[in-house]
Amino acid sequence: MKIQEVVSIIGGEVLCCNHLLDREVEFAFASDLMSDVLTTQVDKMLLLTGLANLQAIRTAEMSDINCVVFVRNKKVTPEMISLAIELEIIIVECKTSMFSASGKLYTNGLKPVF
């Protein structure tokens, strides 16, 4: 699934790296715990989180995650966007809950990591 389709399904707003929305994702992982994110082993994975801080972006970088969706209407800071642009990580804000966003993406074919 292309990131553009992800954004459409969850009704999200893209905050940076719009030119990379044709990237493909196959898996999704939903967590506010970055240590759990760092245990994942798959490629082409999307992260859904309510943890809106710089370490969420750093964790995505280390885990080779190229798109992070911030759920529950959490607001991304300018510092986070600046780092995400530098690392070419797409940032999406979404007003729905993590449960709702995850359910919609699962129904539309994104796979769980385990």
Place this chain on the structure above:
Amino acid sequence: MDLSQCFNNYFAMHFKYEIQGGDFTNAGQASSQVKQVLKQLNVDPKLIKRVVVCLYEAEVNVVAHAWSGVIDVEVNTERIQIVLADKGPGIPDISLAMQKGFSTASPQVREMGFGAGMGLPNIESNADEFRINSKVNEGTTVEIMVYLSQA
């Protein structure tokens, strides 16, 4: 400079980073820089991920628990060796600290998305070799080895 050419011509490259305890704004910068270097050296991406996950977890541990620390990274044609030496409270019971779920992290660290007792076990599972030594009220040293031939 073409770092991959440099890597072929020289036996080893060394990098050193200093980290400050409590500085979550800059936590991960050393790991990020090491990742960029390994990418430029054309190291296998799966191996890079194992290395930087180890390093990032260990770097966050220093920021979360210690007063200050130094990271030494050596890359040669056979392996990547990382040593993190911190000055801090140390770990009284290492076997307990290695158990999944055990943590002494502060609420501030937990708010950053860490401190759930996953870091050290995650480092151990990603590293080919992992050693940890600690002295209470002095500090902790973590050694991580990843072999390039086992990607």
